[in-house]
Amino acid sequence: MTLSRRRLLQTGAAVLPAVALGARPAAAAAAGAAAIPTTGVVPAALSGFDTAMKTYIAERAISSAQLAVAKNGKILLARGYGSYQRAGATVNVQPTSLFRIASLSKSLTGAALARLAQDGKVSLGAKVSDLLGLSTTADPRLANVTLWRLLQHTGGWDRGVSKDPLWIDHTIAASLGVALPIGHADITKYVTARPLDFAPGSKYVYSNYGYMLAGRVIEKVSGMSYEAYVRDTLLAPVKITRMLLGQSVEPFATEVNYESQYTNKSVVDGSGATVPYPYGGFNMPNQDANGGWLASAVDLVKWGFVFDAAGPVLNGTSISRVFAKPETGVTAGGSWYGLGWHVRTNNLGTLNTWHNGSMPGTFSFLARIQNGVSYCAIFNRREETGTPDYDSIDPILGQASSGVTTWPTTDLTSRYF
Numbered sequence: 001m002t003l004s005r006r007r008l009l010q011t012g013a014a015v016l017p018a019v020a021l022g023a024r025p026a027a028a029a030a031a032g033a034a035a036i037p038t039t040g041v042v043p044a045a046l047s048g049f050d051t052a053m054k055t056y057i058a059e060r061a062i063s064s065a066q067l068a069v070a071k072n073g074k075i076l077l078a079r080g081y082g083s084y085q086r087a088g089a090t091v092n093v094q095p096t097s098l099f100r101i102a103s104l105s106k107s108l109t110g111a112a113l114a115r116l117a118q119d120g121k122v123s124l125g126a127k128v129s130d131l132l133g134l135s136t137t138a139d140p141r142l143a144n145v146t147l148w149r150l151l152q153h154t155g156g157w158d159r160g161v162s163k164d165p166l167w168i169d170h171t172i173a174a175s176l177g178v179a180l181p182i183g184h185a186d187i188t189k190y191v192t193a194r195p196l197d198f199a200p201g202s203k204y205v206y207s208n209y210g211y212m213l214a215g216r217v218i219e220k221v222s223g224m225s226y227e228a229y230v231r232d233t234l235l236a237p238v239k240i241t242r243m244l245l246g247q248s249v250e251p252f253a254t255e256v257n258y259e260s261q262y263t264n265k266s267v268v269d270g271s272g273a274t275v276p277y278p279y280g281g282f283n284m285p286n287q288d289a290n291g292g293w294l295a296s297a298v299d300l301v302k303w304g305f306v307f308d309a310a311g312p313v314l315n316g317t318s319i320s321r322v323f324a325k326p327e328t329g330v331t332a333g334g335s336w337y338g339l340g341w342h343v344r345t346n347n348l349g350t351l352n353t354w355h356n357g358s359m360p361g362t363f364s365f366l367a368r369i370q371n372g373v374s375y376c377a378i379f380n381r382r383e384e385t386g387t388p389d390y391d392s393i394d395p396i397l398g399q400a401s402s403g404v405t406t407w408p409t410t411d412l413t414s415r416y417f
Contacts (some may be wrong), residue, residue, distance in 0.1 A: 019116050033058035039080040041415070043408040046077045049400040053377065056396060059388055064093045064256040064380040068297035069401075072372035073305050074411040078298045084257040084380070095416055098255040098294040099378040100246050100284075101364045102357025105293040108230050109211050110151050110339030111306065112218050114318040115233060122221045122385040124148050126153075126322065134188070135146040139195040147217065149200050150210040151339040152326040156196030157207045166192050166208045166290060169267035169283055180270045181283050184216060203338060204328050208290040211340075215289025226288050237312040239417050240302055240382055243295045255294060259381045260362025278361030291359060298416045299377040300366050304374045307341075307353070323351055346370045356391070358382045363390045365397070375400050 033054040042050045046069060053067050064084050080093035116122045122131070124147045129136055137233035141156060149155045165172065165187050171182050174188045191209060198205070215226045222229045227245045231263045235243055244252075248268045251257065264281030266273045275281055284292055295303075303309035307323075310316040322339045330336045335344040341353040346369065354367035368374040375397050383390040 005179070007281070019378045036081050037083050037092045039092050040078045041412055042077050042079055042375045043409050043410065045401075045404060045406050048403045049077060049375070049397065050079060052400045053079070053081060057379075060379075060381065060383075060390070062261060062379050062381050064097075064099075066093065066095060066097065066099065066297040067375070068095065068301045068379045069375045070304070070373070071407050072303040073308060074409070075298055075301060075411070075413045075416065076408050077234070078412050078416055082380075086251075086253075086257075093256060094254075095255070095298050096242060096296045098242065098244075098252060098296060099364065099380065100258065100278075100291075100359065100362040101293050101295050101300065101356075101363045101378060102287075102359040103208075103288065104295070104300060104355050104357040104364050104366050105287075105291045106211050107303070107340035107355060107366075108225075108234060108293060109214050109218070109289040110322055110341070111234055111314060111318075112226075112230055113147055113214060114314060114321050114339055116218065116221050117321070118315055118318045122147070122217070124151075128213055128217065131220060132188075132213065134192050136194050141196050141199055142192070144200040146200075148206075148326070150214050150217075152328075152337050153204050153210060154201050154208050154326055154328055155207055156198050156200040157191070157209050158197035158205045159207065159209075159390060160205070161197040161340075162194065164208055166212060166286060167282060169286075170265065180266075181268050184212060184286060185254065187212065187286065188216070201327055204326065204331075206337075212286070212288075218289070234306070234313050235303075238302065238306060240299050241417075243293055243299050243303075245288050246284045247294045249280050249336050249349045251287035252294065256380050260360040261384050262360060278359075281360060287359075291357060295378075296416075297378050298412075300364075300376040300378075301374050302413065302417065304366065304368050304376075307368065308372070316370060323353065354394075356394075358390075363393075367394070367397070369398070375385050375401070 008113045036054055050068055057065050065081040066374055071127045078095035080095050083090050083092045107307045117124050126147055128145045129143050145155045158179050162222055169182050173182050218226050258278035260276040263274050264277045266275045267279045267283050268280045273358045306313045307319055309341045323343050344352045348370045349372055357364040364378040366376040377393050
């Protein structure tokens with residue numbers, strides 16, 4: 001089975017070119033695939049996944065990556081690829097090493113609001129302007145933005161028209177007359193003073209800002225920080241303990257390094273210094289609810305188990321809400337956007353759900369497909385030179401899955417949690 005799915009890339013701000021990190025010629029890539037350091041467990045029956053990942057990594061000269069594969073709630077493959085430098089030493093990537101996961105974070109935010117609705121703390125039909133006390137003076141249509149519309153990307157913001165406010169820190173600071181770094185309140189003030197780009201509910205346009213606002217609603221309704229609510233209410237009950245929000249500059253002890261060919265003026269201070277884009281070229285704390293989480297691939301496939309059936313995190317009604325079709329219907333290709341997931345009915349009549357994440361220094365992909373199979377791949381680079389295409393990880397992993405003749409039954413979950 002070859003999976004055909006359409007996804008969206010999260011784009012960054014204007015950047016300055018630095019030293020390019022290009023793809024390797026074919027011969028060098030083949031040699032590189034054999035030399036990639038690896039850790040973790042790959043059952044012989046799933047060797048196709050491992051071979052495909054090594055080829056993909058070598059072709060793109062990726063220095064750090066992960067892969068996890070699961071079926072029917074059991075983790076079957078957990079692999080770390082490559083290495084990184086920390087405190088003057090070379091460290092091999094482990095299956096549990098932490099990566100920025102970018103927009104895969106949105107599934108956590110969507111689930112958090114579904115859980116708050118499940119607990120009777122908020123209605124998904126509630127108006128965001130009421131919940132957060134936002135003025136509708138600049139555009140009365142803001143009063144029509146509900147939580148459903150925030151989470152399904154139909155809220156009225158179009159980054160192709162008015163730019164993505166999560167990536168224009170210098171512009172916002174100058175407009176408001178405030179010093180860097182700016183925070184969520186500054187971003188909200190800047191955007192609320194401007195008209196929407198389209199009528200809420202009229203069409204789908206991917207919006208990081210909408211998810212940033214969703215995070216503020218979670219804090220307001222729960223009385224907790226966004227991170228604390230997600231960790232305590234969503235992750236702890238399923239024994240996911242490593243995940244946490246990332247920082248702009250200083251990595252955590254088990255976090256990989258990030259690579260980009262671009263630099264940018266720092267947004268974490270007012271020095272005007274040019275920095276590597278992944279390290280101060282954007283404000284990681286501001287990305288929290290839209291793209292700020294750190295995780296490993298094994299964490300993310302286990303997170304996907306939450307949506308398989310009612311459990312301690314979400315009941316059946318909440319899971320149905322997460323994957324519900326929006327008022328705008330489905331795309332021409334038959335997919336739609338739920339609460340933090342792209343969704344499509346597969347040829348078995350069940351749902352394939354997936355998402356990718358992309359920011360400078362990160363590309364990630366998580367999918368839940370038919371027959372209980374799921375997989376997640378994360379990399380410490382993203383496509384910046386145009387070739388080879390990073391989106392191709394989707395059909396590559398789909399083809400590896402279709403090539404499995406006998407699935408292993410040994411569960412690695414206890415080894416990595």
